[in-house]
Amino acid sequence: MTRSALGRSTPDHVYVRGHDLTDLLGTASLGDVAYLELTGRLPSAQESVMFNALAVTLVEHGLTPSAIAARLTHFGAPEALQAAVAAGLLGMGDRFGGSIEQAARMLQEARDDAEPRAVASEIVAGFRARREIIPGLGHPVHKPQDPRAVRLFELAAENGFSGRHVALMQLIAEEASAAYRRDLPVNATGAIGAIASEMGMSWRITRGIAVMARAIGLVAHVQEEMEAPMAADIWAWTEAEGGSENRP
Amino acid sequence: MTRSALGRSTPDHVYVRGHDLTDLLGTASLGDVAYLELTGRLPSAQESVMFNALAVTLVEHGLTPSAIAARLTHFGAPEALQAAVAAGLLGMGDRFGGSIEQAARMLQEARDDAEPRAVASEIVAGFRARREIIPGLGHPVHKPQDPRAVRLFELAAENGFSGRHVALMQLIAEEASAAYRRDLPVNATGAIGAIASEMGMSWRITRGIAVMARAIGLVAHVQEEMEAPMAADIWAWTEAEGGSENRP
Amino acid sequence: MTRSALGRSTPDHVYVRGHDLTDLLGTASLGDVAYLELTGRLPSAQESVMFNALAVTLVEHGLTPSAIAARLTHFGAPEALQAAVAAGLLGMGDRFGGSIEQAARMLQEARDDAEPRAVASEIVAGFRARREIIPGLGHPVHKPQDPRAVRLFELAAENGFSGRHVALMQLIAEEASAAYRRDLPVNATGAIGAIASEMGMSWRITRGIAVMARAIGLVAHVQEEMEAPMAADIWAWTEAEGGSENRP
Amino acid sequence: MTRSALGRSTPDHVYVRGHDLTDLLGTASLGDVAYLELTGRLPSAQESVMFNALAVTLVEHGLTPSAIAARLTHFGAPEALQAAVAAGLLGMGDRFGGSIEQAARMLQEARDDAEPRAVASEIVAGFRARREIIPGLGHPVHKPQDPRAVRLFELAAENGFSGRHVALMQLIAEEASAAYRRDLPVNATGAIGAIASEMGMSWRITRGIAVMARAIGLVAHVQEEMEAPMAADIWAWTEAEGGSENRP
Numbered sequence: 001m002t003r004s005a006l007g008r009s010t011p012d013h014v015y016v017r018g019h020d021l022t023d024l025l026g027t028a029s030l031g032d033v034a035y036l037e038l039t040g041r042l043p044s045a046q047e048s049v050m051f052n053a054l055a056v057t058l059v060e061h062g063l064t065p066s067a068i069a070a071r072l073t074h075f076g077a078p079e080a081l082q083a084a085v086a087a088g089l090l091g092m093g094d095r096f097g098g099s100i101e102q103a104a105r106m107l108q109e110a111r112d113d114a115e116p117r118a119v120a121s122e123i124v125a126g127f128r129a130r131r132e133i134i135p136g137l138g139h140p141v142h143k144p145q146d147p148r149a150v151r152l153f154e155l156a157a158e159n160g161f162s163g164r165h166v167a168l169m170q171l172i173a174e175e176a177s178a179a180y181r182r183d184l185p186v187n188a189t190g191a192i193g194a195i196a197s198e199m200g201m202s203w204r205i206t207r208g209i210a211v212m213a214r215a216i217g218l219v220a221h222v223q224e225e226m227e228a229p230m231a232a233d234i235w236a237w238t239e240a241e242g243g244s245e246n247r248p
Numbered sequence: 249m250t251r252s253a254l255g256r257s258t259p260d261h262v263y264v265r266g267h268d269l270t271d272l273l274g275t276a277s278l279g280d281v282a283y284l285e286l287t288g289r290l291p292s293a294q295e296s297v298m299f300n301a302l303a304v305t306l307v308e309h310g311l312t313p314s315a316i317a318a319r320l321t322h323f324g325a326p327e328a329l330q331a332a333v334a335a336g337l338l339g340m341g342d343r344f345g346g347s348i349e350q351a352a353r354m355l356q357e358a359r360d361d362a363e364p365r366a367v368a369s370e371i372v373a374g375f376r377a378r379r380e381i382i383p384g385l386g387h388p389v390h391k392p393q394d395p396r397a398v399r400l401f402e403l404a405a406e407n408g409f410s411g412r413h414v415a416l417m418q419l420i421a422e423e424a425s426a427a428y429r430r431d432l433p434v435n436a437t438g439a440i441g442a443i444a445s446e447m448g449m450s451w452r453i454t455r456g457i458a459v460m461a462r463a464i465g466l467v468a469h470v471q472e473e474m475e476a477p478m479a480a481d482i483w484a485w486t487e488a489e490g491g492s493e494n495r496p
Numbered sequence: 497m498t499r500s501a502l503g504r505s506t507p508d509h510v511y512v513r514g515h516d517l518t519d520l521l522g523t524a525s526l527g528d529v530a531y532l533e534l535t536g537r538l539p540s541a542q543e544s545v546m547f548n549a550l551a552v553t554l555v556e557h558g559l560t561p562s563a564i565a566a567r568l569t570h571f572g573a574p575e576a577l578q579a580a581v582a583a584g585l586l587g588m589g590d591r592f593g594g595s596i597e598q599a600a601r602m603l604q605e606a607r608d609d610a611e612p613r614a615v616a617s618e619i620v621a622g623f624r625a626r627r628e629i630i631p632g633l634g635h636p637v638h639k640p641q642d643p644r645a646v647r648l649f650e651l652a653a654e655n656g657f658s659g660r661h662v663a664l665m666q667l668i669a670e671e672a673s674a675a676y677r678r679d680l681p682v683n684a685t686g687a688i689g690a691i692a693s694e695m696g697m698s699w700r701i702t703r704g705i706a707v708m709a710r711a712i713g714l715v716a717h718v719q720e721e722m723e724a725p726m727a728a729d730i731w732a733w734t735e736a737e738g739g740s741e742n743r744p
Numbered sequence: 745m746t747r748s749a750l751g752r753s754t755p756d757h758v759y760v761r762g763h764d765l766t767d768l769l770g771t772a773s774l775g776d777v778a779y780l781e782l783t784g785r786l787p788s789a790q791e792s793v794m795f796n797a798l799a800v801t802l803v804e805h806g807l808t809p810s811a812i813a814a815r816l817t818h819f820g821a822p823e824a825l826q827a828a829v830a831a832g833l834l835g836m837g838d839r840f841g842g843s844i845e846q847a848a849r850m851l852q853e854a855r856d857d858a859e860p861r862a863v864a865s866e867i868v869a870g871f872r873a874r875r876e877i878i879p880g881l882g883h884p885v886h887k888p889q890d891p892r893a894v895r896l897f898e899l900a901a902e903n904g905f906s907g908r909h910v911a912l913m914q915l916i917a918e919e920a921s922a923a924y925r926r927d928l929p930v931n932a933t934g935a936i937g938a939i940a941s942e943m944g945m946s947w948r949i950t951r952g953i954a955v956m957a958r959a960i961g962l963v964a965h966v967q968e969e970m971e972a973p974m975a976a977d978i979w980a981w982t983e984a985e986g987g988s989e990n991r992p
Contacts, residue, residue, distance in 0.1 A: 002311060002372075002481055002734045002737040003478075003737070004265070004315075004375070004472060005476075006310065006465070006468055006469060006472060007308040007310035007311075007465070008310045009309070009388075009390070011389055011390055011391050012395055013389075013395060014395065014776060015311070016307065017308075021304075021308075021396060022395050022398075026297055026305055026402075026404060026406075029278070029280075029300045030277070030278050030282065030300050030302060030303045030307070030461065031277045031278030031279060032253060032444075033304045033308075033464070034278065034464045036307060037307065037464055037467070037468035038467070038468055038471060039374075043476060048277075049968045052276075056273055056277075056281045057269065057273060058278060059264065059282070060254055060255040060264045060265075060269075060281075060285060061262070062252060062256045062257060062435070062983065063252050063982050063983050064976060065817070065819050065820050065978075065979050066820055067254075067757060068812075068813075068816055068978070068982055069813040072809040072812055072813040072835060073472040073809070073810075073831070073837075074802075075322045075809050075839065076810055076836060076839050076840050077576060077834060077835055077836070077837020077839065077840075078833075078836060078839065079576060079580075079842075080341055080461050080575060080579055080834075080836055081335050081453075081455050081456055081459065082338060082339075082340040082341055082345060082455065082833070082838070083338060083573075083576055083579045083580070083834040085337060085456070085463075085580070086334035086335075086579070086582075087460050087830075087831040087834040089333060089334045089463070090330060090331055090334050090586075090820075090824075090827040090828070090831040091816060091817040091818045091831070092330040092332075092820060092821070093821020093822065093823055093824060093827070094820075094821060094823045095819065095821065095824060096820050096821075098823075104303075134709065138808060141257060141258075141259055142260065142262075143259050144259070146261075147269075147270050148269060148273070148332055151436055152275045155273060155274045158274075176953060189285055195392065202471075204473045205329075205474075206331065207899055208467035208470065211329065211330050211467055212463045212464045213278070215459065215460045215463035215464075215891050216278070216281070216282045216460045217928075218283060218465075219453070219456035219459055220285035220286055221254060222454075222456065223286060223453045226453075226841055228253075230252075231809060233250055233985075234250060234809075234812070234978065234981075234982055235809050236810070237863060238807050238812055239806070241498040241499070246757075251985070256594060281731075311566040311734045312572075312731070313571050313572050313727060314568070314572055314920040316568055316734055317564075317565040317583055320561040320568075320582065320587060321561075321565050321587040321589075323561050323587065324585060324586075324587030324589050325587055325589020325590060325591065325824060325826065325827075326589065326590055326591065327589055327594075327824060328823060329590060330590070331821075331824055331827045331830070332586070334583075334586060334827070335569065335583040335586040335587070338572075338573060338579040338580070338583040338834075339568060339569040339571065339572030339573055339583070340573070341572050341573020341574065343571065343572050345526055346575075364957060369534055390627070419642075454509075479561060482561075482564070482734055483559075483560070483561050484705040485733060486559050486730055486746045487745040488654050489557070489747070490550065497809060498974040499979060500807050500811075500968060501782070502804055502806065502968060503805055503806035505885060505886070506885075508886065508889075508891055509885050510805070510891065512803065513804075517801065517891075517892060518894075519900060520800055521797040521801060521892070521895045522797050522801055522895070522898075522902075524800060524805070525773045525774070525775045525792075525796045525800075526773070526774050526775030526777060526799045526957065526960070527773045527774030528752070529803050529804075530774065530803070530963075533803060533960055533961060533963070534778065539835035544773075545770055548772075549792055549947050550748060551772050551774045552765075552769055552772060552773075552777045553765065553769060555760065555774070555778070555781060556750055556751040556761070556765075556777075557753070557758070557783060558752045558753060559746060559749055559751075563748075563750075573842070576837055577951050577955065578833050578836040579834055579837075580831035580832060581952070581956075582833045582834050585830045586826060586830050586949060587826075588826040589824055589826055591824075595813045604849075617827070618833055631821070635918045637752070637753060637755055638756065638806055641756075643758065643766050643816075644758060644765060646764040646766075647769045647770070650770075651769060651770045654770075668856075677787070691963065698967075700825075700970060701823050701825075701963070701970075703826065704825055704829070704963035704966065704967065705963075707825065707829050707959065707963055708829075708959050708960045711833070711955065711956045712774070712777070712956045713751075713781060715781070715949070715952035716981055717750060718749060718949075722795070722948060722949075724749075726746040726747075726748075729746055735751055738943075
């Protein structure tokens with residue numbers, strides 16, 4: 001059986017998650033329809049502010065490996081903009097989008113039958129024992145705090161999303177900073193993982209928020225590559241470094 | 249030189265198109281930031297309504313080939329949600345997203361030194377002579393009108409985007425209906441191509457609006473596939489039809 | 497530093513892994529050059545037979561989810577054959593190509609300081625305790641034996657690749673069959689994982705043999721889709737099942 | 745109807761293009777099975793030499809944009825080797841694989857009712873009038889001749905593939921060199937397009953030969969990236985050039 005609850009059409013209607021699409025046009029924003037797609041209902045005012053903020057955080061981050069891959073792909077295949085964007089999205093895996101997913105999973109799978117600080121301490125001890133990196137903490141560039149995390153937590157407090165998961169994420173940062181004797185504040189991916197958990201989203205789909213947001217940024221990178229190309233320069237530098245004269 | 253005007257970061261700031269990202273969080277919606285990424289400035293109220301409506305139209309259209317491909321890919325590679333979404337986006341090419349692009353191109357390359365109906369008539373005659381399909385007209389399911397196009401043109405009129413390109417698209421529909429002696433109203437992709445042209449977007453990037461919007465819908469399809477899988481049924485049906493017992 | 501040992505060119509030469517490409521043309525087959533690319537040297541006669549057989553096993557398996565996704569993508573984006581093939585490859589993940597990788601990893605990480613049957617028994621007990629599926633065993637269609645595994649093990653014996661890893665894989669099948677009280681012979685992916693291990697390939701790259709081989713099959717599926725299309729039928733069936741009339 | 749002539753299986757057999765797969769194992773090389781997949785029959789000795797040479801030419805070309813995109817994708821998504829290879833393949837479009845396709849199309853659509861040099865002259869004049877680049881001629885690095893083209897034409901002569909299409913390609917090079925008053929010899933993509941045409945392949949599938957061959961090279965690049973990573977350096981250089989400190 002192949003019935004989807006997401007969309008269907010008849011000669012005079014298109015339905016999206018049970019809403020007549022024409023009722024959404026002019027009234028619901030793109031971010032609100034993304035929320036509708038993921039949850040089955042339009043967001044409240046607070047949910048709208050919060051969800052849009054999570055997604056907006058992830059749209060653009062400059063010349064990331066993902067954006068460079070999209071530009072190089074456009075260089076080779078200018079006939080298919082969609083393929084350049086797809087190539088960029090393929091890099092939103094375990095290392096990038098994945099840290100949101102891992103943070104959300106850590107929070108959603110945490111035991112809730114103990115005092116929160118004890119839970120945080122236990123989680124940090126577990127990562128240390130397994131010699132694994134705790135997801136959602138620290139940042140090589142943004143110091144002492146990740147400005148995106150600070151702002152997202154403010155919005156979470158203002159809009160009613162500063163619950164158990166956000167508190168636990170912050171306690172994990174405190175316990176980790178103490179255990180490793182260095183500053184490990186919550187970064188943007190930790191804040192997003194925690195707040196998405198507050199909003200009731202499964203950790204399994206949190207990587208998807210990064211994917212949908214970054215698709216927007218990648219379209220903009222391909223547009224910029226059309227107008228002010230840099231792919232050939234990246235290629236030339238890479239080859240020159242590699243000692244080749246390998247231009248086809 | 250590899251300088252991008254889209255984004256950059258410093259230890260305490262992330263900039264998106266010249267805006268401090270933390271100023272956008274909580275104030276700018278995802279759709280408005282998409283507009284910012286594509287045009288370099290935040291939209292006016294009218295531009296926001298119109299651009300979000302264009303994008304919302306394209307988020308979800310049920311079990312399209314693109315959504316099915318995303319689901320089948322998730323079935324084989326559950327470790328990489330981003331790859332399932334990317335596989336779906338790869339089908340947003342000439343046949344689907346492409347008709348928006350072709351409609352916008354037709355309008356943006358139309359001569360503007362003649363009376364609009366004469367231009368429309370000349371365009372229709374050109375397509376007929378080349379035996380090519382006129383982009384943006386007619387629909388196999390939505391009859392007599394595509395409800396999405398009707399609503400988008402209403403919004404265009406209300407928000408100041410019913411200019412030369414929209415008028416020409418509608419004249420082309422009239423001239424084509426007369427020439428082919430059947431009802432060929434503007435469909436959703438024709439309306440989007442015309443209105444994006446009114447908003448000053450190059451036809452080269454209009455396919456990108458479809459790509460960014462459909463990325464949202466595809467994330468939702470992968471989420472649904474995780475919860476209520478249908479990929480195995482589609483595979484089984486295809487193989488049974490093909491006379492094989494080819495399950496690995 | 498970005499120096500690759502794989503290829504470089506000068507005005508009058510192209511080098512592949514240190515060989516002048518023109519020396520390879522007419523003398524080395526595609527499969528042998530694949531072996532060269534992966535290992536840094538051309539294969540011996542025995543290695544050539546064995547490696548080509550591994551790869552040939554994985555070229556074509558009919559209307560798999562991967563082949564269907566490639567065909568659906570070609571339907572939407574006929575301008576970009578490479579994107580249809582890429583969409584198909586994206587499904588060669590943990591569920592499909594992954595089982596080769598998992599089998600090879602299981603064998604390569606097995607302890608070698610104990611009697612082989614004891615090692616096999618310990619491995620089977622470990623999978624049972626973790627309630628995980630043992631990779632490379634059993635098949636829903638091919639019974640009682642997977643004919644591909646039988647033939648590959650014959651070739652391994654004839655060509656000098658029936659060593660420790662192949663023996664361990666077969667012992668694991670015996671121990672698993674005993675433990676689960678049903679027939680669990682080595683399947684094609686188990687045989688390939690074992691033989692690739694005999695050939696000295698890291699488990700991390702074994703999925704790549706599936707990817708390179710299946711790329712060939714997917715090109716053939718796209719060619720067949722051009723000549724005898726089935727994507728529209730798959731789409732129509734899926735939508736009819738889903739109760740929609742959702743053709744754009 | 746969804747019947748494929750490519751492959752099917754039963755409990756004790758897997759068939760590839762009508763051949764029992766176990767009969768191919770140990771007897772047919774990967775390149776020969778690629779030929780079988782594309783044409784429906786195993787190659788003769790001459791066809792085998794020629795087809796394998798065409799494919800081998802396209803396996804590896806160093807740090808191309810496609811290889812760089814694959815490496816950057818692996819950096820972000822190490823969990824999915826198949827996605828890194830797919831990202832690389834997505835760049836094998838109009839600019840790269842496409843020139844083979846365009847050369848083959850030019851030859852296959854040439855009129856055959858006139859003297860070959862007159863046809864070549866007419867084709868060159870057509871490209872000049874349309875101000876389009878003639879596919880398959882000249883090379884920015886390989887001068888005065890592309891060594892791959894020279895060797896491929898030798899093999900074509902030795903194996904019986906120096907027919908009408910090869911002759912026309914060479915005449916086009918002569919006529920173009922005369923018309924543009926500079927040396928425009930046939931390059932590798934022109935030679936491959938011409939020889940594939942001699943072998944009876946439709947121009948529509950010639951890009952596929954590049955795609956299947958390059959998939960092999962891209963697997964090797966991902967393997968090398970695992971062992972000797974360069975993605976982070978390419979990223980750092982790009983960002984430093986762009987004036988950002990944008991490492992996440």
